Amino acid sequence: MTTAQSPITGLRYIALAMPNFDESLEFYTTLWGLEQVSAGDGVAYLGSPVDPAQYILRLRKAEAKRLDVVGLAAASRAEVDALGQRLSAAGVRIDRAPADLGTPGGGYGLRFFDCEGRLIEVSADVAPRKISGATQRGVPVNLGHVVFNTLTLEATKSFYETHLGLKLTDWLEDFMCFLRCNGAKHHILAIAKGPHVALNHVAYDMGGIDSQMRATGRLVRAGQKIVWGPGRHGAGDNTFSYFKDPAGNVCEFTAEMEGVDEANWKVRRWETKPEMQDQWGTGGLITDGMIPAQFNTPDTGLWTPAPV
Numbered sequence: 001m002t003t004a005q006s007p008i009t010g011l012r013y014i015a016l017a018m019p020n021f022d023e024s025l026e027f028y029t030t031l032w033g034l035e036q037v038s039a040g041d042g043v044a045y046l047g048s049p050v051d052p053a054q055y056i057l058r059l060r061k062a063e064a065k066r067l068d069v070v071g072l073a074a075a076s077r078a079e080v081d082a083l084g085q086r087l088s089a090a091g092v093r094i095d096r097a098p099a100d101l102g103t104p105g106g107g108y109g110l111r112f113f114d115c116e117g118r119l120i121e122v123s124a125d126v127a128p129r130k131i132s133g134a135t136q137r138g139v140p141v142n143l144g145h146v147v148f149n150t151l152t153l154e155a156t157k158s159f160y161e162t163h164l165g166l167k168l169t170d171w172l173e174d175f176m177c178f179l180r181c182n183g184a185k186h187h188i189l190a191i192a193k194g195p196h197v198a199l200n201h202v203a204y205d206m207g208g209i210d211s212q213m214r215a216t217g218r219l220v221r222a223g224q225k226i227v228w229g230p231g232r233h234g235a236g237d238n239t240f241s242y243f244k245d246p247a248g249n250v251c252e253f254t255a256e257m258e259g260v261d262e263a264n265w266k267v268r269r270w271e272t273k274p275e276m277q278d279q280w281g282t283g284g285l286i287t288d289g290m291i292p293a294q295f296n297t298p299d300t301g302l303w304t305p306a307p308v
């Protein structure tokens with residue numbers, strides 16, 4: 001059953017852990033276009049240079065690569081508390097009960113595991129950060145969406161619909177579904193069948209195609225290989241350029257995702273035809289690099305709390 005109103009207002013941050021922390025930090029700050037806003041012992045918080053969201057990516061040095069946390073936003077502390085009560089009553093495994101957060105920007109949040117063991121945080125009241133206000137093109141403005149690989153597509157989709165009120169927007173054949181939160185764009189989360197549970201990719205909204213192409217060119221000039229793109233997807237109508245970070249996670253520059261008319265939306269089923277996956281036909285073949293890259297390596301962090 002899908003609840004009428006989702007308590008989730010958007011994606012807040014993605015936290016990744018990896019052995020090659022320094023190399024990853026260098027990649028995301030010098031090439032990807034994020035700026036370091038706070039640092040601790042082997043932990044770095046990165047934000048957009050042009051948007052006051054406190055941070056959108058966290059990197060942590062660890063022996064094994066893992067997805068640490070997916071951070072989602074709620075509108076208020078009361079929503080966080082109410083969600084905590086509903087999750088507990090439903091038997092969802094809670095990692096941290098609702099409490100003040102000790103991370104940059106503070107706020108109030110809880111953590112729990114989804115049905116496959118990914119660690120999810122939902123928070124509210126995180127303070128914005130001061131930015132210079134200078135215009136910059138070719139840098140991420142915010143997170144766009146995150147995609148998970150799953151072994152249990154129906155159950156995982158159902159978890160996010162039932163417990164977080166996300167709504168199904170579209171299908172790609174029968175192996176990938178796209179979910180949105182309230183009044184939002186086409187998707188903040190997509191879930192795809194994979195050979196193991198893993199992070200499929202993280203997409204950064206560039207605010208426009210010009211910025212996406214400038215950023216894409218910056219990486220190409222630096223010798224980075226485009227995994228897939230640039231192109232424009234069918235589902236979501238968003239543009240894309242996919243790369244791989246030094247830890248082997250796929251990351252995407254994206255822009256122009258379509259909006260959803262909540263009152264009249266009808267779920268569509270897209271096919272894997274090249275002209276539906278890549279409307280412009282400019283991105284190259286998905287089979288060349290994207291499919292193996294997006295499978296990623298099995299997530300070593302399932303059902304395991306993150307130390308930060």
Ligand SMILES: [Fe+2]
Pocket residue numbers: 145147201203240252254
């Ligand atoms: Fe994507």
